[in-house]
Amino acid sequence: MIRSNYRKNYYGYLFIAPFIIGFLVFGLYPLYNTIALSFTNTTMMKANGAFVGLQNFERLFADKTFFTAITNTWTLWLMNFIPQLGIALLLSVWFTNTRLRIKGGGIWRMLFYMPNLLMPSAIAALYFSLFSYYGPVNQFMVRADLLPEAVDFIRSPDVMRGLVVFIQWWMWFGQTTILLMAGMTSISVAVYEAATIDGASIWQMFRYITLPLIKPVMIFILVTSLVGGMQMFDIPFLLTDGRGSPANSILTSNIMMYMKFRSSQGHIGAASSVGVVVFIMTTFVALLIFYLLREKTDKKVKEVRS
Amino acid sequence: MSAETQVSASLITEKKTNYRFRLNLFRIFIYVVLAILLLITIVPVWLLFVNATRSTVEIQQGISLLPSKFLISNYNILLSRGLDLPRGFLNSFVISGLTTVVTVYFSLLAAYSLVVYNYKGKQAIYNFILVLVMIPTQLSIIGFYQYMVKIGLDDSYAALILPTIASAGAVFFGKQYLESIVLTELIDAGRIDGASELGIFHRIMFPIAVPGAFTMGIFAFVGAWNNFFNAFILISSRDKYTMPMLVQTLRGDVYRHEYGAIYLGLAASVIPIIIIYFLFSRYIVNGISMGAVKE
Numbered sequence: 001m002i003r004s005n006y007r008k009n010y011y012g013y014l015f016i017a018p019f020i021i022g023f024l025v026f027g028l029y030p031l032y033n034t035i036a037l038s039f040t041n042t043t044m045m046k047a048n049g050a051f052v053g054l055q056n057f058e059r060l061f062a063d064k065t066f067f068t069a070i071t072n073t074w075t076l077w078l079m080n081f082i083p084q085l086g087i088a089l090l091l092s093v094w095f096t097n098t099r100l101r102i103k104g105g106g107i108w109r110m111l112f113y114m115p116n117l118l119m120p121s122a123i124a125a126l127y128f129s130l131f132s133y134y135g136p137v138n139q140f141m142v143r144a145d146l147l148p149e150a151v152d153f154i155r156s157p158d159v160m161r162g163l164v165v166f167i168q169w170w171m172w173f174g175q176t177t178i179l180l181m182a183g184m185t186s187i188s189v190a191v192y193e194a195a196t197i198d199g200a201s202i203w204q205m206f207r208y209i210t211l212p213l214i215k216p217v218m219i220f221i222l223v224t225s226l227v228g229g230m231q232m233f234d235i236p237f238l239l240t241d242g243r244g245s246p247a248n249s250i251l252t253s254n255i256m257m258y259m260k261f262r263s264s265q266g267h268i269g270a271a272s273s274v275g276v277v278v279f280i281m282t283t284f285v286a287l288l289i290f291y292l293l294r295e296k297t298d299k300k301v302k303e304v305r306s
Numbered sequence: 307m308s309a310e311t312q313v314s315a316s317l318i319t320e321k322k323t324n325y326r327f328r329l330n331l332f333r334i335f336i337y338v339v340l341a342i343l344l345l346i347t348i349v350p351v352w353l354l355f356v357n358a359t360r361s362t363v364e365i366q367q368g369i370s371l372l373p374s375k376f377l378i379s380n381y382n383i384l385l386s387r388g389l390d391l392p393r394g395f396l397n398s399f400v401i402s403g404l405t406t407v408v409t410v411y412f413s414l415l416a417a418y419s420l421v422v423y424n425y426k427g428k429q430a431i432y433n434f435i436l437v438l439v440m441i442p443t444q445l446s447i448i449g450f451y452q453y454m455v456k457i458g459l460d461d462s463y464a465a466l467i468l469p470t471i472a473s474a475g476a477v478f479f480g481k482q483y484l485e486s487i488v489l490t491e492l493i494d495a496g497r498i499d500g501a502s503e504l505g506i507f508h509r510i511m512f513p514i515a516v517p518g519a520f521t522m523g524i525f526a527f528v529g530a531w532n533n534f535f536n537a538f539i540l541i542s543s544r545d546k547y548t549m550p551m552l553v554q555t556l557r558g559d560v561y562r563h564e565y566g567a568i569y570l571g572l573a574a575s576v577i578p579i580i581i582i583y584f585l586f587s588r589y590i591v592n593g594i595s596m597g598a599v600k601e
Binding site (some may be wrong): 008009010011012013014015016018019020021022023027028029030031032033034035036037042087091094099100102106108109110111112113114115118119120121122125126127128129134136139140143170174175178179181182201209223224227231233234238254257258261263266271272275276278279282283286287290 | 329332333336337340343344346347348350351353354357365366368369397412413416418419420422423424425428431437438439440441442443444445446447449451452453468469470471472477483497503504505528531532534535539549550553554556557565568569572575576579580582583585587590591594595
C-alpha cells in the first residue's frame with residue numbers, strides 16, 4: 001500500500017463520495033423500492049397501491065408458470081455454462097502449452113471473443129432470421145439433403161431451447177477462454193518444469209497444478225456467469241415472440257417479470273415480487289459459491305503451512 | 307560401438323520420431339478444431355453483413371457468401387417503413403458517449419481514493435464493491451422505474467446515464483490498474499508544488515492512467531451501446547429510441563418479408579462495435595484478463 005500524506009487522507013472520503021451517493025440513490029434505493037413495491041398491489045393505473053402483505057408472493061408460488069420460468073432460467077444457464085467452460089478449458093490449455101506451440105493464439109482468441117461484444121438483441125434477431133422457415137439454415141439443410149423438407153424451427157420447443165443455449169455459448173466461450181488463459185499464464189513455468197523432472201504426466205500436471213491454481217479465476221467465471229445467466233432476457237425475449245414461446249420453452253424469470261410489468265394493467269407490485277425472489281435466489285447462490293470455494297482454498301493453504 | 311548400444315540408439319530415435327509424429331498429428335487435430343470453431347463464430351456474422359446487401363428475392367433464393375448490390379434499396383425500404391436509423395444511431399451515440407465519460411471519471415476517482423489515501427472504512431468499502439460486482443442489479447429495475455416516474459426522470463436519458471456513476475466493476479478494474487501505475491513520488495512532488503488534491507488527480511494521475519481509462523471506456527461504451535433491457539423499460543418516446551430498441555421493432559409486422567432490410571438494420575446496429583473491436587482488440591483482451599487475475 002502506498003504511504004500517503006497524513007492530513008490529506010480525508011480527501012479519500014471526498015473522492016469516493018460520488019460513488020457512494022450514486023450507489024445509494026440509483027442502486028440501493030431502487031432495490032429498497034422494489035422490495036417495498038412487492039408487498040403492494042400497485043399498478044400503472046394507480047400509483048400508490050395498498051399494502052397487501054405477502055399476497056404477491058403467495059400468488060407467485062401458486063403459479064406453475066413461475067416455476068417453469070425459474071427451471072428454464074437454470075436449465076438454459078447450466079446447459080450453456082458447462083460446455084462453455086469445457087471448451088474454454090481445452091482451448092486455454094492448448095494455447096498456453098509450450099510443447100504444442102499453437103500459432104496465432106492471440107488472433108484465434110480475438111476472433112472467438114468477437115460475438116461477445118455484439119448487441120444481444122441484434123444477435124437474437126439475426127438467429128431468428130437464420131432459423132426462420134425460409135431462412136438460410138433451412139435452405140442449406142434441404143439443399144445438402146440433410147433434411148427432406150424445410151422445418152419450422154421457430155415452433156419447436158426443443159430447437160428453440162437448444163438455440164438459446166447455443167447463442168449463449170457462442171457469445172461467451174471466447175471470454176471464458178481469455179480469462180482462463182490469463183489465469184494459466186500467471187502460473188510460473190518453474191512449477192511445470194519441476195513436475196516434468198518428477199515425471200508427472202500432462203494430465204497429472206493439469207489436474208494437480210493448473211486446476212488448483214486457476215481456481216480463483218474459475219470462481220470469478222462461475223459467479224459472474226451465474227449472475228448474468230439468472231438475468232437472461234435479451235436473447236430469449238427477441239428470439240421468438242417475447243413471451244417465451246413456443247410452449248413457454250424459453251420463458252425466463254426476467255421475461256416473466258417484464259410480462260407482468262407490461263400486462264394490460266401493468267402490475268408493478270406483482271412484477272417486483274418476481275424480481276425480489278430471483279434477486280434473493282441469485283445473490284444467495286452467488287455468495288454461497290464464493291464463500292464455500294474461497295474457504296476451502298484457505299483451509300488447504302493453512303493445512304499445508306501447519 | 308557394440309551392437310547393443312546401436313540397437314538402443316535406434317530405438318530412441320524411433321521413439322523420438324514416433325513422438326514427433328504423434329505430436330504433429332495432435333497439432334493438426336487442434337487446428338481443425340480451431341478452424342471449425344472459427345467458422346461457427348464468423349459465418350453467422352458474415353451472413354448478416356452479406357444479406358444486408360442482398361434483396362429479399364435473392365435471400366429467399368439461396369445462401370451466398372458474396373455481397374450483392376442492394377444496400378441502398380434496403381436502406382430505402384427501412385426509411386420508407388419509418389425506421390429512423392440515423393436518429394437511433396445518434397441517440398445511442400449520445401447515451402453511450404456520456405455513459406463512458408461518467409463511468410470513467412467517477413470510477414477512476416473512486417479507485418484513486420482507494421489506492422492513494424488511507425482512511426477508516428476503506429477496506430470495508432472495497433469489500434462492499436467486490437460484493438456489488440456479484441449482485442444481479444437488473445432485478446431491481448421495476449423499483450427503479452417507478453422511482454424515476456415519481457421524480458420525473460422516466461423517458462429521459464439521465465435515468466440511463468446517471469446510475470453509471472456507481473459502476474462497481476469499473477472501480478474494481480480501476481483499482482487494479484492504478485495500483486500498478488500510481489507513483490507516490492509524483493503525487494508528493496505535486497503537493498510540494500502546491501497543487502490541490504483534485505488537481506493532482508486531473509493533471510498528474512490522469513495522463514498516466516490514459517491506457518487504463520481507455521480500456522475502461524471501451525467496456526463502458528460497448529455496454530451502454532448494447533443495453534436493451536433498461537432502455538426498453540425506461541424509454542417510451544419513439545424519437546428517443548436507442549439502436550437495440552429499433553432492432554426490436556424490426557421484428558414487427560411492418561417489416562414482414564423485407565428480409566434484406568431487416569438484415570441491414572441488424573448489421574447497422576453492430577457495425578460500430580465491430581470497428582471498435584478490430585481497432586482496439588488488444589486493449590479489450592488485456593482488459594478482460596486484468597479484471598480477473600489479481601496479484
